[in-house]
Amino acid sequence: MIRRLMIANRGEIAVRIIRTCKEMGIETVAVYSTADKDALHVKMADVAVCIGPPKSTQSYLSVGALITTAVRTGCEAVHPGVGFLSENSNFAREVIKAGLIWIGPDPNVIDSLGDKVVARETALRYGLPVTPGSPGPITKKEEAVAIAKKCGYPIIIKAASGGGGKGMRIVWKDEDLEENLSIASNEALANFSDARVYIEKYMLNPRHVELQVIADGKGGVAILGERDCSVQRNHQKLIEESPSPGVTPEMREAMSSGAKNLFSSLKYCGAGTIEFLVIEDEFYFMEVNARIQVEHPVSEFVTGVDLIREQILVCCGQPMTINPDSVQLSGWSIEARINALSPGTVLRLDVPGGPGVRFDTFLYTGAIVSPYYDSMVGKIIVHDIDRNRALARLLRAMDELVIEGVPVNTETQKKILSSAIFRSGKFGTGIYTQLEATL
Ligand code: ADP
8 A cells, every 4th residue: 555645725625635544554744834824734734845825726737846845755556636726637746757646537537527528428439418508519509509409499508628617508499508618618718728619408497416436447336316506696606415315216226327437448446426407207427537526425324334444555565455246225314514604713713413414514713714716615414314414414513513703504505405495305406596596
């Protein structure tokens, strides 16, 4: 096994990775910007190196500084976490070129999945249905009109290299198509240095369902159940659960078998997520995220698997400890993301606890929530025998959380969780809009 690993990230995910590394006997090297000099991941790691000023482009996204740090501190592997460079094949290639292990799939696999147009073609090849839409990137208005006519409005224009909910435009009629095509394309160019966009039919109020995958790079693929991430605001996830209240055993089986074929044939290595949109008993492939995800703990709770450990093991050439043929799913898990509403310093922190409660955060009394990074400061995850019990447990845990000094979104989250529609389990991605007036 490797002795030392660098985490090219910050915040709660860096803390999460350090915890597993400690249990595995792997030393950790944290990197930080000057804004994060007193951050929790810096305190918890065995070694911490400042890599630049607060702006991510000059620190957490600085490939040169990251590679130099990993090499100089004697690391053998790099874990990219989530966001930042976690799906950047160029960074993965540089890591490998420097003689280090990349905790993620092969850079060529990242490329083939990171391009949404190519990923759709790949999915189709493995028998997974995709949303109706354009077979490739769209350049001309005439092409777009023809596709929109075929799919029927509304349609969604998406960036081929898109991610994080950016670069998407919903269009309801022909007259708005041309303008939105150029806006989307410009946005795509600005955000992803790739102007290519394509069209999908925009589904009304679908569920967002995704499967957690761990694959060993040799064709072995374990599916660790699904997550429902339909509670979103502006395409950003707020609440996730496993299993999904809208997935039947038959649908789970059909999704899983397609996903297994796809990941196996790609010789995928590491943790990955395959996302679908679900309408009643139909499902459509959306994309693959070639990394660990923020909402991974709900899958950890229902399977009892440490996903970070499995990810490190397989990427270091070790066998996974999961038997892909006997993954057991037990009980119900729900996660609520805690987002800061403005930056600040934590003056007091009371953390939730008790049975079946997990609180992943980088906060402590005195911690600084800086304006430079993602607003998510933590997540509360609970587990219990069924959905009603898990929901009661989550609301109880949310009541225990006290954060003074930094305003957070707990009141809104509690209102969503307590709403009749959430409780019923019968909702889609439109749930936030449906509830907005009451939040
Ligand atoms: P990103 O990679 O930027 O996260 P995704 O392709 O995963 O973008 O889509 C994010 C969210 O946008 C989905 O969870 C869903 O709510 C919505 N969405 C994307 N495509 C469609 C579609 N064709 N129809 C309806 N909603 C969609």
